[in-house]
Amino acid sequence: MATKYQFDCVENVTPDLFQSGFLITDENRCIIYANSYFSDEFNLLTEELLGTSSDGLFTHSSRIFCESYLMPLLVHEGNCEEMQLALIDGDGDRVSIIVSARMDRKKRIYWSFFNASKRDQLYNELIETRKELEAQTKVLQSLSSTDELTGLTNRREFNLRAPQLIKQAKRYGYSFALFIIDIDHFKNINDTFGHLEGDRVLKELGSQLKSFGRETDLVARFGGEEFILLLPNINIEDAKFQALRLHSLISRIQVNQIPVTVSIGGMLSDGSQNLRDTTSKADDALYRAKNSGRNKTVFY
Amino acid sequence: MDLRQKIITRNNISIHGSGETTLLLAHGFGCDQNMWRFMLPALIPHYKVVLFDYVGSGNSQLSYYNQERYSSLQGYAQDVLEICEALNLSDVIFVGHSVSSMIGIIASIKQPAYFKRLVMVCPSPCFLNIKPDYFGGFEKVDLEELLGLMDKNYIGWANYLSPLVMGGSQSDELIGELSGSFCSTDPLIAKSFAEATFFSDYRYLLKDAKHPVIIFQSARDALASVDIGNYMQQQLPEAKLCIIDAEGHCLHMTQPEIVNQHLREYIGD
Incomplete structure (x- = not known):
């Protein structure tokens, strides 16, 4: 069930005002809360997210990454930080995101999402540069030998x-x-x-x-x-x-x-x-x- | 140091039990021989069981890692053959998890005399969808993204990768227990193994298999579907397919009793 949290100290402040995605899932990884970042940023309507599995947010490979890395880490350590994954937005496009998450004793997971499209672009450029350097090194090694x-x-x-x-x-x-x-x-x-x-x-x-x-x-x-x-x-x-x-x-x-x-x-x-x-x-x-x-x- | 000792140290080989039949258990991508520990106790009383780590995994000697050799599954198959040679093995029952199933096929076609049968746990000869009629489960863009995620999360994942995909709805207790199998590996080596695993297409080898094969496929596995099991059974000259009603890609860890039971029946008959 969706809950509007009131922040005690400041009137009329809700998680919807933050420029990052907040999501809560229950012990079955079923979404029970999502703030408006998901609709504003990713065009995913909150009311359509509620009751569905958080797995449905991610791309195929991100789901595999979640199962083999993120979930075991949460179970083992209780939290995970700064994991880069990709989700499918409301228009069916892949969007790079950074996820941090924490699991409580009742196995609820509190997720925070940040759009990481620009950072991903930088990553890709770095990876390309590394590939080029590796290829050049190979050529130089071969030339020098x-x-x-x-x-x-x-x-x-x-x-x-x-x-x-x-x-x-x-x-x-x-x-x-x-x-x-x-x-x-x-x-x-x-x-x-x-x-x-x-x-x-x-x-x-x-x-x-x-x-x-x-x-x-x-x-x-x-x-x-x-x-x-x-x-x-x-x-x-x-x-x-x-x-x-x-x-x-x-x-x-x-x-x-x-x-x-x-x-x-x-x-x-x-x-x-x-x-x-x-x-x-x-x-x-x-x-x-x-x-x-x-x-x-x-x-x- | 003689060849035997060199290979034993290089591949961190451990030998358990002393039965007449030898089982060679080969771990899959992202893990090491520890992944067999749930099956091992029930096997030792009946068989000689040989465990090892591929070069670049577990407690193998990293100094033997060679980017070129291990950029394809042939290099890993060479590890298997060298182990058989060093330990003087023959008529081995080779048990391979996931990618190791294909490594086993490559090795057994190259040197048939070392092997008697092949046991494949959650195998896939090709993870890519290849139109029009092969469904490996992944589009190329998915696999590229998966490798990209490994690259972009490299600081953490290679130290905290659990045996690929256990199944989303496993109990937390089991995930907790399995997470003891986290394999700490060099991320570059792990990524190279991932590339060799995910972008290979060894379907063409299946028809050339020289030994009987039994395939254990999970009913719900995000990496290797039942369809892939069916495909392999059709292509292999002599194969049994055993679908286990379970979830995830690690039947030998999540369902060790059932796999052991089928395995013993298969070897016994």
Whole structure:
């Protein structure tokens, strides 16, 4: 039943004078009082609200939010503050509102509603801005970790990620292989056929390496005509096999109808040495491969 | 640390009972393994029961959370498969609540040998209405609004979210008791799980299910209607549909005795 409350201290003052919605529901969430804010602001007629469930005020998703968040909070804590929901106004439009509510011992709920349309607009702008920033961050991250020419991971990113893989190998007790790949006579290619041709070879090698790796492998351009690969969880036989695969894949690239060859320095490790030491050993092996005729893999 | 220990810690796995049959209970969105506590006492004497938290929920190790992996249900299914692998499980009866039912389907199609049957509590393969003839219950704008509300109330809700939708007219005592299941999660992780849950459409997988399924659907559930249960039963190669005359989306919490009874009959036959 609707009740007009008299405020004792000031004559002729009723909740209808406030610029916010007051609503009372009984233990069955049935509306027993609503002030005139609902008709003034939301075009919902008070006499039509009385006797209906407060659930009927809200949008579908707001009802779900009420059931999973607002109601349990009221039962548990006795009140809730500043919850943003949406209701359907008398014209069938969605209106954002802020709700605070308190439940008494008889399970009556005293609701206060505020129109939050402008605040919601701000929220939406903030959410959009956050999305844009997240997207931009992703692009920047990718740019700062990628080698522009080949599209592979760059040296900086390799140096960040490789130590984690090495630690994992040590922790879980498996070995990994590190390969340093150097294109044979790359300077001749540049000098004889020009830098554009050199770049083409680097690009193609990049795409061959991309297709070569497993998802867990780390493949990077290390600088100039050098590439570096870290293959986790591998034994020496498989590492040798993979090295052969690399030579075969790379020989598909041709310059002046002659297959490109590479020298590879390999190092199999159980993770007990750090990245610098491991790389330095693979580099030693590469040096030996270069000095013993090129177009081959030497393991440290 | 070996794989078994790593996964046990990562997914906060707990194992109860020692029966021959293994039940793997998978919680739904917005909660953790605590939601099974009402069913658990009656199951332990008969079965080996494995409980866990998905990465990003409950007491899982958040350091393993990876935005990309968990942006779709496949990532969560991978958790399930890794648990089976780490614990050396096979012929498991997988019990999934809500979104976990679909996670179970994805996992069981990928690695059938781990599973024997699937039990789905209040499942939905797709929450969206897709014209002309599928009624998931929500228009896209509703779901966008729901995620928007999560965003706009994020300071509170992720710390105070009760297992999604218990049913409006549950007694306050029950709501009070269930509210002990409030799950405090990182709001960004919870929102990402919500996106994976609410915007996915896995109806196409139903016909490829490799195991018998029993579906428990609530007669009055704001998230997954009886119609959805009927739809799933028609699409799945071998499925039983069990409508429980109750309200809400959490039958395993509000009606644990009835679900347990049907479950035991189903496993027994």
